[in-house]
Amino acid sequence: MIAIIYILLLMDLSFAAISTSAFCECSEFKTSIECAQQYNCKWSTSCKDKICSDFIEESECDRASDCAWNDTQKKCAQFTSCSNYKVNQASSCQLKDATCIAGDPNPDGSYICQNGTILCSQISDQKLCNSDLYQSQHEMCTYSSSSCQSVDISKCSTITEQFICTSLKCSWSVTNLSCLEGTCSSYSSPDMCSYVSAESIGTKILCKWMDNSCIEANDVFALTSSNCYINTGGSYAWIDGQCKECHSTKFGVLVALNAIFSVLLALML
Template sequence: MKIYWLLLCLLVVTNQTATISASQVSQCSCINAMREKDCLNQYCNWDDNSSSCSNKSCQSFGVQECDYLPDPFNCVWNDTSSKCEQFTKCSDYTFNVSQASRCALLVKCQPDYDTINSAEGTLKCKDRTLDAFLSVDNCNMLSYSSCSWYQTPDGTQCVKNAESQTCEPKKIQYCSDYKIIQNCNTYACYWTTNNTCTEKTCSILFENECQYYFSVDSQSVTFCQWNGTSCIDLDLNTLKEEQCLYATEFTYGWNPNIQKCEVCVSPDENSNAFIILFQIIIITIIFN
């Protein structure tokens, strides 16, 4: 195989685990496909001359696909033009304040509440200031309705105050820190029959929910799998080649050298870590 092709597909290997940080989720793409049969034509283009697979252009995708393509595709949906377009930078995108959460659907962006235009009812997005699925700089600017467990750089979390109908910063370390059912973080916790908010585990999930859950601070995700009778922690060592991407929301791909799933991570130019190639591509949705 040509050295040029190898260089295109460098991926850093990290330790296998069923729990992984937010920045590492959904980082596989078409360039990881080694063979033509793994280069899925719905999302990828195969070049016979270089024997390489590449991502299709953003213009090839409709709204349902575009909003949930993995980050390496670098695509976003433009409501004005009704087209899937190349992502530029977070601050180029403006949404209605009521749709601020759409910033999180971009490539590592968050709402910038300091840019609210009161006359137009809009705000801009900005680069994430925290490696978390849900992040804002502070809770003070969030409306009560949009106050949904955003994490802040100072370690607080945005929690609804039902009495004052405001969004307040709270120190939240455990699910038990949520005292009422309305505040119990549904991404990471569940409300028990004992009227307490408790950390989710794979074992409490029903079959249709048995996929993943967030940490309380939304900085990591834990993957689960259904064993036929119950939901259990995902064991990467049990996954077959065609299951890696399906089971991990486009986070792990198949390493043919060791015949196991490995996490796809953006390459570090200064890293001397072992490098691998991955084989297939499946598009899945993280935010439902």
């Protein structure tokens, strides 16, 4: 009887879906190819974090921690203070640092950034509201019902906008017009079958393609050096000839969005 129970437990474990909240830091990439796919990493005998001066694109610079693009000098450097930055779009101020907001527009349409806090409800311009502004780490601004509102994006179930829901790999219910935990079965092609979001944004459920359907994965043996990172949403890397889970777990909403950004870049390479 004990032997039967033990076998049944092993069977349950073998079919357990893989759930992960890890993400890969630069030092965990062991191949130059995977390293080069990361906007914040560089290869020099090993994979290392870029410093601010390594970024040559404004969008990548402003996403990097403690870095900001100086439009006057046309270069990326360590963030100093909000008032030192002039931008062409009001939403760009928050990209410099979470403490920055746009001041009044200049005659030429540009803005000087200033210290401040974003309140979605005080934004009247629809375009500005929908330009990836964050009221807090877990609250994103979105224009809905003729006003700018904050949306809690810490969980699938609290998201009220379809685009945000599907962008974060949750599943949108057309019947109930609500956002639900992601399901592998919602994908109908092997190219899309990679991972979905659990209820808590930042935790991912891995998927795999088998018998012409997308199901929850119980292993990553089929992944290769070319798709290990991409198909796990940035949680696994190719290490010592195997697809292995990375060690860092400081995975939050903004990290999740940056990971999606990195994966999209990797897909375009």
